[in-house]
Amino acid sequence: MVLVMPKHILIFDSGVGGLSVYKEIQQQLPSEKYIYAFDNAAFPYGELTESVLIERTTHIIAQLCSLFPIDIVVIACNTASTIVLPTLREKLSIPVVGVVPAIKPAALVSKKIGLLATPATVKRSYTYDLIKSFAPISDVQLLGSTRLVEMAEEKMIGKNVDLKELEEILLPWKETVDTIVLGCTHFPFLKSEIKKVLNNNVLLIDSGEAIARRVTQLLGTIERGGQSEQKGEVYCSAPTKNEEALNKTFRELEFSPLQYLDYPKF
Numbered sequence: 001m002v003l004v005m006p007k008h009i010l011i012f013d014s015g016v017g018g019l020s021v022y023k024e025i026q027q028q029l030p031s032e033k034y035i036y037a038f039d040n041a042a043f044p045y046g047e048l049t050e051s052v053l054i055e056r057t058t059h060i061i062a063q064l065c066s067l068f069p070i071d072i073v074v075i076a077c078n079t080a081s082t083i084v085l086p087t088l089r090e091k092l093s094i095p096v097v098g099v100v101p102a103i104k105p106a107a108l109v110s111k112k113i114g115l116l117a118t119p120a121t122v123k124r125s126y127t128y129d130l131i132k133s134f135a136p137i138s139d140v141q142l143l144g145s146t147r148l149v150e151m152a153e154e155k156m157i158g159k160n161v162d163l164k165e166l167e168e169i170l171l172p173w174k175e176t177v178d179t180i181v182l183g184c185t186h187f188p189f190l191k192s193e194i195k196k197v198l199n200n201n202v203l204l205i206d207s208g209e210a211i212a213r214r215v216t217q218l219l220g221t222i223e224r225g226g227q228s229e230q231k232g233e234v235y236c237s238a239p240t241k242n243e244e245a246l247n248k249t250f251r252e253l254e255f256s257p258l259q260y261l262d263y264p265k266f
């Protein structure tokens with residue numbers, strides 16, 4: 001039998017949100033080598049200027065590409081993807097996959113859509129172009145919230161989600177939308193709570209599975225062996241007081257303990 005070495009997949013986000021995308025990719029490609037990197041020094045990305053976003057993302061990705069033989073980069077962050085993809089694709093000779101809010105599939109099933117994203121994503125012309133192209137006859141309401149991103153981060157280190165607070169954030173959408181596009185990779189981790197506060201009356205759509213399909217298509221579906229037992233590696237850009245709780249989450253997802261990138265403090 002010919003053993004095919006695992007491919008190295010680099011997944012990047014500002015925080016733990018990209019793990020929702022990792023889970024989908026890992027399900028389709030369980031034998032690959034995963035490197036997960038997050039820029040916690042500059043979290044949240046939804047509050048950054050475009051130039052800072054480009055600078056940080058390209059610097060961190062370049063650093064990891066020099067440490068590992070990366071085969072594909074997944075920018076598992078809608079906020080960064082709306083801005084950094086052209087620069088990254090120009091600099092790298094490997095495929096770079098980004099995450100786009102799932103407006104297109106949502107418009108196929110609904111005319112009353114809510115786009116839940118970061119404050120930056122809901123302002124970007126990229127998002128408006130997406131709506132114009134794929135949902136021209138739908139009513140698309142936009143809601144940008146950094147607090148929701150923080151709530152997802154908190155959940156991933158074992159804290160309870162405050163349902164009252166979540167309900168207040170989503171109040172404008174009670175009865176007004178029937179489909180919500182989760183346009184931030186942190187939000188799939190809040191799916192059950194979002195459904196609960198909206199009385200299960202909504203369809204939630206995210207881009208994770210589509211991204212995983214795209215990555216599989218680009219890498220091919222050859223059965224790989226060799227180092228399939230290898231754990232994934234996680235890097236972040238600043239020390240965190242939540243290291244122990246984060247490591248528990250990473251362990252459950254088959255990653256080794258957190259390591260630190262060499263990057264100046266934000």
Ligand code: DGL
Nearest residue numbers: 017045046078079184185
């Ligand atoms: N997970 C990110 C996204 O998909 C960004 C969250 C943030 O750092 O504001 O947009």
